[in-house]
Amino acid sequence: MTARLRTDESLYLYRKLVLIRQAEEKIREEYGNDGMKTPVHLSIGQEAIPVGVLSGVPEATQCFGTYRNHALYLMLTDDTDGFFAELYGKATGAGKGKAGSMHLSAPESGLVATSAVVGTTIPLAVGAAFAAKYKKSDDVAVAFFGDGAVEEGSFWESMNFACLHRLRILFVCEDNNLAIHTPSAARQGFRSISEIVGGFECYCMSGDGSDVQEVIMMTRQMVEQMSEQPKPGFLHLTYLRFLEHVGIAEDFDVGYRLRPASTEMARLDPVLRFEKNLLRNECSLDDLRAIRTEVDEKIARSIQAAKQAPFPAPSELYTDVFV
Numbered sequence: 001m002t003a004r005l006r007t008d009e010s011l012y013l014y015r016k017l018v019l020i021r022q023a024e025e026k027i028r029e030e031y032g033n034d035g036m037k038t039p040v041h042l043s044i045g046q047e048a049i050p051v052g053v054l055s056g057v058p059e060a061t062q063c064f065g066t067y068r069n070h071a072l073y074l075m076l077t078d079d080t081d082g083f084f085a086e087l088y089g090k091a092t093g094a095g096k097g098k099a100g101s102m103h104l105s106a107p108e109s110g111l112v113a114t115s116a117v118v119g120t121t122i123p124l125a126v127g128a129a130f131a132a133k134y135k136k137s138d139d140v141a142v143a144f145f146g147d148g149a150v151e152e153g154s155f156w157e158s159m160n161f162a163c164l165h166r167l168r169i170l171f172v173c174e175d176n177n178l179a180i181h182t183p184s185a186a187r188q189g190f191r192s193i194s195e196i197v198g199g200f201e202c203y204c205m206s207g208d209g210s211d212v213q214e215v216i217m218m219t220r221q222m223v224e225q226m227s228e229q230p231k232p233g234f235l236h237l238t239y240l241r242f243l244e245h246v247g248i249a250e251d252f253d254v255g256y257r258l259r260p261a262s263t264e265m266a267r268l269d270p271v272l273r274f275e276k277n278l279l280r281n282e283c284s285l286d287d288l289r290a291i292r293t294e295v296d297e298k299i300a301r302s303i304q305a306a307k308q309a310p311f312p313a314p315s316e317l318y319t320d321v322f323v
């Protein structure tokens with residue numbers, strides 16, 4: 001897809017990609033010190049999907065995601081303080097130290113809910129879209145989920161209801177071809193999810209989830225179609241999960257998948273790919289270095305603050321939780 005982004009838009013996207021990548025690289029550096037007790041499902045390789053989609057939807061969009069949600073949180077809030085404090089389990093965290101990595105949310109910024117239970121936030125997003133229709137608002141809801149979630153009944157029921165009621169909802173399937181260690185071909189009794197979804201009353205597009213420009217253009221096109229004639233949209237985006245399912249390590253030598261060739265790895269790295277594109281077209285190395293430095297300093301300050309922050313008091317144990 002050709003570049004039709006303004007330079008200020010491109011630099012905004014680049015900064016977000018770098019913010020997410022560098023925050024997760026910092027987690028990888030810090031995790032061994034055992035201050036972060038939460039399991040982490042890192043999004044390295046996936047960043048272009050949340051960054052592209054959330055740059056292409058209207059501002060008041062309500063967003064729902066999974067345990068692999070760091071990119072959603074950082075994209076929507078830019079709040080590295082609340083992010084790192086939450087990973088360290090501190091009272092100043094986004095979930096006051098009780099959500100951990102898998103349940104990050106920021107409803108005031110549009111991230112309504114994320115969950116560790118596969119498929120469970122898809123119907124919540126449908127509910128948000130249904131509420132918008134009921135209130136005669138043009139607001140859009142977005143549900144992000146993995147390829148594993150399309151094997152859940154909640155996905156099909158959600159699709160059916162949303163299509164029947166012509167809701168303004170964007171279903172975003174983040175397809176890394178894996179559920180933990182199992183490839184799609186060993187799990188799914190159908191050949192192509194987009195072929196099946198193509199039979200529903202919705203807009204349907206497939207694309208390269210490693211290319212932030214392609215993702216944003218596809219999202220914009222879909223939102224435009226949805227506003228002309230309300231119907232759900234289904235975006236099927238492929239990407240490479242660079243690391244293990246949960247944790248900080250690479251796992252290409254474990255035996256269940258092969259390491260792609262280095263040229264392929266570079267092509268599938270959304271940050272590197274966009275950076276090369278920017279350097280070819282419109283930006284200097286100094287422009288990009290300045291962004292990286294600002295982001296690295298912001299992350300370092302947030303980690304320092306998170307380490308020094310207090311844990312929640314024992315009296316807080318039952319506040320904000322359902323018991």
Ligand SMILES: Cc1ncc(C[n+]2csc(CCOP(=O)(O)OP(=O)(O)O)c2C)c(N)n1
Nearest residue numbers: 068116117118146147148149176178179180
């Ligand atoms: C309802 C439910 N079933 C099983 C699990 C165990 N589980 C955790 S992650 C995962 C794989 C999900 O894969 P996918 O949806 O493709 O997401 P990805 O991790 O690839 O982003 C499974 C089966 C779960 N958390 N919830």
Ligand SMILES: [Mg+2]
Nearest residue numbers: 146147176178
């Ligand atoms: Mg997957």
